[in-house]
Amino acid sequence: MSTVAIAEVRAKALKARAELEPTPWIAPVKDQPKHDDSNINKSLLSYIWKDTDQGWLKMLGLTSAGVGLLTFAIIVTVVKGIGMWGNNKTVGWGWGITNFVWWIGIGHAGTLISAILLLFQQKWRTSINRFAEAMTLFAVVCAGLYPILHTGRPWLAIYWLFPYPNTMWIWPNFKSPLMWDVFAVSTYLTTSLLFWYLGLIPDVASLRDASVGTLRRKIYGVLALGWTGSARAWNHYKIAYLLLAGIATPLVLSVHTIVSFDFAVAVIPGWHTTIFPPYFVAGAVFSGFAMVCTLMLPARKILGIEHVITPRHIELMCKVMLLTGMIVTYGYVMEHFASFYSANPYEYFAFYNRRAGPMNHIFFLMVFCNCITPHLFWTKWGRTNLWAVWVASIFINIGMWCERFVIFVISLHRDFLPSSWVAFHPTWVDISLYVGTICLFLTLMLLFVRFLPAVAVSEIKELRLEMEHAEHAAHEAETATMAAASGGVPPAAHAAPISGKEG
């Protein structure tokens, strides 16, 4: 065998091995050196079959109390009006819009993980996509509450939000970015829900089939819609899932772009910039991944799914946060530079006011959380120490909330006319709504992990098979390399297809 041929075989072996190293996507667990479909099914669904544990119940109790608070705050807002919020004539958009954009941003990681990483064929998405998709859905529900409540009387707002033939025969103003927002967010919610459910169907079917007891079997049977896993259905399913991912990708980019148009299209200094769409999308991914880490790190331990969400997954998420964090930082630097370079006194003042105005502590908190924290992830320790990742992810969540506050409230509170300058103070209703939506989000997440599979089980099984094939290919290529290097004839086995093998 020539040296070139040997080098080729060796390169092939190394490539196959690299797929499996340093840690495989499905890590071995104690007493179970090798996974098969049956134990994957068992281990990933085990939390659903367990008896309700006290910890889960206590957390649910706490978050449900928060949902009670949210309900109360909503009633107060609706009965008394949005005068109960801290908004005033100058700061027309206060915490409401801050929270809306923050929540939408958090949702974006789910779509990014499930759709964009699917199109890029990133295998590591498989373990985290379902959890992140659920997060998207619940985050968008929380986000949607704010603009609906902000209309003041939501039951009267429908005619200027949705084009339907109303009794006054007038139509919405389609030229307004706020209308674009209505279409973008409602499309996003619908698509996320459908994508999530389509992905869940095979997993719910495996829950149905693995269930003990008639009631559970019936409930999951209804949810699975009668899925049999037929090849004729998979034939349509595969392409439908891929296409949904394909349309979700431009959709997720469009949603935050349109959200940023709410501001960029206005003439307010500090808002009227072309950098907004890309910088909003990067910020959304940044905060979304941070939220995935915040929730996933405890969840993987509690749910017993540490073998499919390995430290390697967490490291990769940290790298995404590092990258998007730097894009966001670049956005901040550019904004401030542009305000200086524009020679527009109002534009300059808007940014001067962020750095040196009465609310500059929030600006500096944002800089610390968003620009400095992610640099922890340059170090291996920062990416692999789970406590460090968890604390950093919470800092990023806080930082991204501050970013929205800085952009919206600090830009508004000192506008063109000094006589209309005001301070902004949130009221107890603002705070209750914010705490309440966090609790609503957590309640929905707790219910989700308790009753539905938090990991895409069927996709993990497919990944396991792929890894088995990769392992096999790597082994054979290595055997061939060794044989070639020692001058012998490579074993015939390496030419045989894998399909002959018994499982």
Next chain:
Amino acid sequence: MSSIHPPEKTFVLGEFATPEQLVDAGAKLHALALGKLDAYSPFPVHGIEAALGIPKSIVPKMALTAGLTGAIGGYSLIYWCNVIDYPINIGGRPLHSWPTHIPITFECGILLTALTLFFGSIALFRLPRPYHPVFEAESFRSASIDAFWVSIESDKQPGELGDVAQKLRDLGARKVEIVRGPIS
């Protein structure tokens, strides 16, 4: 009568341990032409469509049609509302200002595509269908967990299908079941 009582069909089911065996057995059964074939697996098995002779999915065409319909519909709606039915001068802007129509046109295209992809594929799966004769076999539960099943559909009575069951065993099926039930 057929609408109230859907016809009864018999399914001969065989369970295989690996996807490779399933594809192999599927291809051989397809060559024998014993009846309508299907396979059941916990995840999509590579190469099964070719083995069973399943035609290409029409989902992409449906999605494209829906996307174009949604986008054209969205744009037309805006045009009709803002230019024809209720023309209103907003800050002196032209009634038909196409750049401001792009976001909603795009979103409408996506929305209709997503709805069509989901409900269209559910319809193609023939779901929701809570009952299917294959569920009669208790061991068929493994089809969504860790086993790979193949089925041959037939109008004959279960007793007449012994040779088909034997054929499945010969192909390496570790379990064979014959079930009969109405199928809509």
